[in-house]
Amino acid sequence: VLKSLSIALIHYPVVDRNGAVITSSVTNLDLHDIARSARTFGVKRYFVVHPSDDEQALNRRIIRHWQSEFALGVHPTRKPAVSLISLEKDFDSVLATIESEEGKPLVVATSARKHPTKSILESEIKTKREEQPVLILFGTGYGLHESWLDRIDAFLPPISGADDYNHLSVRSAVAIYLDRLIH
Numbered sequence: 001v002l003k004s005l006s007i008a009l010i011h012y013p014v015v016d017r018n019g020a021v022i023t024s025s026v027t028n029l030d031l032h033d034i035a036r037s038a039r040t041f042g043v044k045r046y047f048v049v050h051p052s053d054d055e056q057a058l059n060r061r062i063i064r065h066w067q068s069e070f071a072l073g074v075h076p077t078r079k080p081a082v083s084l085i086s087l088e089k090d091f092d093s094v095l096a097t098i099e100s101e102e103g104k105p106l107v108v109a110t111s112a113r114k115h116p117t118k119s120i121l122e123s124e125i126k127t128k129r130e131e132q133p134v135l136i137l138f139g140t141g142y143g144l145h146e147s148w149l150d151r152i153d154a155f156l157p158p159i160s161g162a163d164d165y166n167h168l169s170v171r172s173a174v175a176i177y178l179d180r181l182i183h
């Protein structure tokens with residue numbers, strides 16, 4: 001049986017369009033939209049990582065609302081998806097959670113830019129999951145800051161399309177990758 005596949009949405013350190021390090025805000029849409037992809041493709045946990053206690057308290061309230069009786073009446077399919085969300089303060093907490101349950105994960109990142117030195121193919125992920133859990137990192141803002149490099153084991157190839165334009169929303173990138181990774 002395969003070890004788990006988890007995803008993490010990173011809000012710090014990420015870069016802005018000038019390459020400066022920023023902390024991006026969690027957007028509501030990323031919470032439930034990516035949670036639906038996670039539920040669809042059998043992801044064990046969708047980690048939403050943000051350093052601000054206030055932001056995470058707000059996100060917790062939003063998630064609780066979606067799981068309330070009232071919300072269930074309106075959007076019954078949302079609860080199974082948002083139940084996969086784990087709000088974490090930092091990456092070490094994400095790793096600690098996975099390690100406590102299944103052992104050290106393979107940390108795989110995604111980017112619209114190529115990273116030929118440390119790359120892994122979608123087709124290799126399933127084989128890796130026979131040995132260890134796999135965690136896929138997604139960025140926000142204009143992508144993961146380069147300081148993530150020494151915490152990442154490998155990058156998946158960028159999603160490319162008709163020409164060199166490939167600035168997808170993180171929500172679209174998650175769905176495309178997950179479909180490839182589990183089939």
Ligand code: SAM
Nearest residue numbers: 111112138139140141143159166168169170173
């Ligand atoms: N803030 C925008 C949004 O999501 O609405 C910009 C997208 S966000 C920074 C970019 C992230 O989405 C990257 O860190 C990566 O995880 C993913 N992404 C976007 N385009 C991609 C592509 N062509 N290939 C791989 N990942 C991509």
